Amino acid sequence: MLNIGIDIGGTKIAGGVVDENGAIVEKLRVDTPIDPVALVDAVVDMAEHLRRGHDVHAIGVAAAGFISRDRSTVIYAANIDWRNEPLRARLEGRLNTPVTIENDANAAGWGEYRFGAGQGVRDMVMLTMGTGVGGAVVTNGELFRGGHGIGAELGHLRFVRGGHPCGCGQNGCLEQYASGRALQREANAIADEGGIGAALAAVRAEKGAIPGPAVSRLVLAGDPGALEALRRVATALGEACGGFQAVLDPELFVIGGGVAQLGDDLLVPVKLAYETSLPGYGERPVAEFTIARLGNDAGLIGVADLAGMER
Numbered sequence: 001m002l003n004i005g006i007d008i009g010g011t012k013i014a015g016g017v018v019d020e021n022g023a024i025v026e027k028l029r030v031d032t033p034i035d036p037v038a039l040v041d042a043v044v045d046m047a048e049h050l051r052r053g054h055d056v057h058a059i060g061v062a063a064a065g066f067i068s069r070d071r072s073t074v075i076y077a078a079n080i081d082w083r084n085e086p087l088r089a090r091l092e093g094r095l096n097t098p099v100t101i102e103n104d105a106n107a108a109g110w111g112e113y114r115f116g117a118g119q120g121v122r123d124m125v126m127l128t129m130g131t132g133v134g135g136a137v138v139t140n141g142e143l144f145r146g147g148h149g150i151g152a153e154l155g156h157l158r159f160v161r162g163g164h165p166c167g168c169g170q171n172g173c174l175e176q177y178a179s180g181r182a183l184q185r186e187a188n189a190i191a192d193e194g195g196i197g198a199a200l201a202a203v204r205a206e207k208g209a210i211p212g213p214a215v216s217r218l219v220l221a222g223d224p225g226a227l228e229a230l231r232r233v234a235t236a237l238g239e240a241c242g243g244f245q246a247v248l249d250p251e252l253f254v255i256g257g258g259v260a261q262l263g264d265d266l267l268v269p270v271k272l273a274y275e276t277s278l279p280g281y282g283e284r285p286v287a288e289f290t291i292a293r294l295g296n297d298a299g300l301i302g303v304a305d306l307a308g309m310e311r
């Protein structure tokens with residue numbers, strides 16, 4: 001059985017035809033249009049292209065926003081210009097077939113739970129570190145959605161009182177301290193400080209800004225300034241995970257999104273901050289931490305699976 005999964009990310013739309021074992025048979029990627037109408041057009045084009053060559057059972061679309069309980073509407077999106085966007089009706093009207101809508105981080109969490117790092121675990125939390133910070137909570141083998149369908153928005157936990165303004169209209173959200181954008185902000189701050197920020201400052205002087213991939217390259221090259229930027233972001237995430245442990249008590253945290261490509265350079269300081277933030281540490285069971293195994297495909301694989309289960 002083949003299903004289509006399309007994951008609308010902050011910078012890219014990734015779509016694929018996925019089989020019942022979570023394997024991708026065909027895959028496409030395009031840049032995410034800023035204009036919301038063009039964005040829907042791009043998703044429709046991608047779905048049409050993908051279903052042309054395959055006998056497709058169901059279509060699922062993951063989007064970075066608050067999805068209504070009936071899974072029809074993007075009620076709100078912190079980083080996309082959608083307010084009460086009837087995404088399912090728009091897509092079904094154009095594609096003439098039922099479409100399953102899911103939050104992008106829930107989709108990624110589900111993908112990892114079914115086919116990736118979370119296989120064999122019943123209670124896990126996934127955090128995606130990309131443009132924003134996404135959250136997915138799998139509890140007793142099911143996605144936790146909350147009373148209005150929009151639970152598990154872990155990136156919008158208030159992490160710093162009176163902190164940085166967030167795209168959600170609040171301030172101090174974890175997303176402002178533990179996302180890919182936060183990593184860039186820290187890299188800029190360290191470049192301003194001079195000293196260990198010299199390599200980051202040189203990138204900024206050359207390019208006019210410090211792009212995320214440049215920070216990653218410097219981290220992997222062992223640059224002390226880039227590693228310090230990563231340590232700050234990882235510490236924020238790890239401290240928040242200590243709090244999530246107190247509330248949700250998962251067996252496993254899976255870390256995904258673009259920043260997770262940094263692997264152990266990210267995971268080691270995350271775990272340190274987590275452990276030192278845990279209530280009752282040393283006298284309680286703790287969770288494992290791992291990097292997402294499906295990489296950036298987790299969302300499209302997860303939403304394809306959810307769509308297949310619904311039809």
Ligand code: BGC
Pocket residue numbers: 063064065066077078079103104105106128130131132133134135153155156175
């Ligand atoms: C949004 C979430 C989304 C996450 C990752 C957050 O800002 O509120 O709905 O899952 O970013 O894209």
